[in-house]
Amino acid sequence: MADLDGSRLPGSNRPRPPASRPLKGLVNGIRQDFDAVTAGLSVHWNSGRVEGNVNRIKRIKRDGYGRASFELLRLQILHAG
Numbered sequence: 001m002a003d004l005d006g007s008r009l010p011g012s013n014r015p016r017p018p019a020s021r022p023l024k025g026l027v028n029g030i031r032q033d034f035d036a037v038t039a040g041l042s043v044h045w046n047s048g049r050v051e052g053n054v055n056r057i058k059r060i061k062r063d064g065y066g067r068a069s070f071e072l073l074r075l076q077i078l079h080a081g
Helices: 021-032 034-042 048-063 070-080
Strands: none
Touching: 021 034, 048 070
């Protein structure tokens, strides 16, 4: 998927529900949001860098849970960045 072309999805029409019951909910959700799925596979924008920083901050916050003040948390985030 190096070229990010969502229009080349297998059977690029709406997906059919499978016979297995657990997958029906997944396929129905993809069918309802098919335009968003196609756009997500076609657009070069993503939130990976932002989510990485959010996860880093959450980890620092969890490490000091119950022991650290907000000021210490702020300093740790600034120092770790």
